[in-house]
Structures are given as structure tokens and as C-alpha cells.
Amino acid sequence: DVKVTQSSRYLVKRTGEKVFLECVQDMDHENMFWYRQDPGLGLRLIYFSYDVKMKEKGDIPEGYSVSREKKERFSLILESASTNQTSMYLCASSLHQDGNNEQFFGPGTRLTVL
């Protein structure tokens, strides 16, 4: 079974702190994604990566950065956390090919910034 794991289910941080959210997948997927999910807004793409050391901005990259040093790991970084970054963060991975290559999701990290 494909497994996507995220380092924390719940996280509480203070404004201004640097926050690292880690995501690891074990199926050798090329593509990895970071979303945030807010009520009424669905899933919004922050960043994605289709290869090691490659990254592409999604719809809401401001205030975030990412790192992909190894194929299986995709990290989301909040350089200076703010209260408006309180949200559920979902990581996903998929194969880089046409067809039924659905995204596999991690369990999510619920981040609260105080």
C-alpha cells in the first residue's frame, strides 16, 4: 500500500517561529504536493515538486517555502509563522504520468499559530 506520512498530526506554534512540516512517501512517486485546507475554500495548492530539487509555486505560495532534497521527502517551511497560517496542511504524492494516477494523501497536520 502507498503510504504518505506527515511528521505531526497536531502542532501549536507561536507567531514568528520557523515551522517545518515534513512529508515522506514510500512509493517512489515523482510528484509531491503541499495543500492547505480551510472551511469553505477546499484544498489550495501551496507548492508542488515533480523531481528532486525541483519546485513549482501553486496558488498560494506567499509565506511558505519548500525543500525536496530526496525523492521521498518534501518539506514545507513557514519562515515566520503568522496567525493566518493556522490551517490543516495536507501532503500528497503521485506518479508523473498520464492516466489514473491519483494523488495519495497523508493524514494531515493541523497547525495552530498563536
Next chain:
Amino acid sequence: AQKITQTQPGMFVQEKEAVTLDCTYDTSDPSYGLFWYKQPSSGEMIFLIYQGSYDQQNATEGRYSLNFQKARKSANLVISASQLGDSAMYFCAMRLTNTGNQFYFGTGTSLTVIP
């Protein structure tokens, strides 16, 4: 620009009845894939069904079917014989081949199955 539109924030259905969740999409690319995911209250995203833009037949997976109307750019999910465990958020998504397999998600529909 909104690429996936789900116009029903909330839906109710009687147990054992069928329900249709609406999804329209917007793209001029000829190659794309359409997906539906279920998100129960526990939070995990569960893949339900896929439809490719070149597929001639509507996709079916058990009690789920996708009513694909290409000319109308709609990809509605039909759940037959609803069960209490179907109560969840449902998200429609589109993958565009020429954008590095990026996915676009709708805002979701909350389905409640009434006993």
C-alpha cells in the same frame, strides 16, 4: 480563475436513495483527468473514481459512477444506495497533463445521509 466548481455546499439524502453531487470544470486543454475524493470526519482523503478526458464510457466503481458530459464540462458523482458511512465531504478535482500533473480541487460538498 476557478477551474473546478462545486455549487452545492451541503446535501442531504435519505439512506438507500441515490444522490448526485455536481462538479463543473474549466479548461481548454484536450488532455485532463477528473477525480473524486471522499473526506470523512477523520480527515483522510480517499480516492473514489477517475475519468479521463478521452474515455468514451462513464467511469464506475461499485456504488460510485461518474456522469461525464464533456460538452458541458461536467463530471457529476452519482452515489447509489446511500449508506450512513457515505456522510462526508466530497471533493472534485482535475489534473492537467501539461502543468506537471498539478491538481485543481473544488471547494467540496458536505453530504449527510439521513437514516
